[in-house]
Amino acid sequence: MNTLCTLALAEFSKMSQLEKLTWLSRLLHSATIDARDTYQVGTNQLENPEKLRRYNEFMHRALGFQLAIACDHNSRMPDEQFFEMLEHVGRELQMVYVYSHVIVPTSGLSEEQLNQLRQAAAEAKKFNCVPKSPEENLKD
Numbered sequence: 001m002n003t004l005c006t007l008a009l010a011e012f013s014k015m016s017q018l019e020k021l022t023w024l025s026r027l028l029h030s031a032t033i034d035a036r037d038t039y040q041v042g043t044n045q046l047e048n049p050e051k052l053r054r055y056n057e058f059m060h061r062a063l064g065f066q067l068a069i070a071c072d073h074n075s076r077m078p079d080e081q082f083f084e085m086l087e088h089v090g091r092e093l094q095m096v097y098v099y100s101h102v103i104v105p106t107s108g109l110s111e112e113q114l115n116q117l118r119q120a121a122a123e124a125k126k127f128n129c130v131p132k133s134p135e136e137n138l139k140d
Contacts, residue, residue: 007107
């Protein structure tokens with residue numbers, strides 16, 4: 001797991017049930033913003049239906065995880081497994097908004113470091129790519 005996801009996981013693990021539910025709501029809301037890239041601008045058509053289906057599958061698993069936390073199920077997916085899935089799907093789907101507005105702020109980085117990462121994410125979005133390792137942008 002990359003450094004950002006590891007740091008975010010550490011913070012998530014310390015959260016109360018309500019804080020986890022709020023964090024997951026923010027994550028899911030942000031994922032819908034990233035998923036808008038699958039639409040054809042100005043129409044009701046899809047530009048990338050396969051990618052939208054992957055978003056749907058991610059949302060299904062993430063909502064199931066959120067529901068299990070809300071119901072306090074002991075047999076739910078472990079936090080680490082969820083964050084590993086989140087990292088994998090985040091890279092596959094190029095979830096720039098999720099990384100810059102949910103994962104990075106949870107990681108405990110300084111405001112300057114957060115701004116560097118947000119700038120790198122904005123640049124990556126322009127070129128339709130996500131840096132392989134978002135924290136590499138802090139090495140300047």
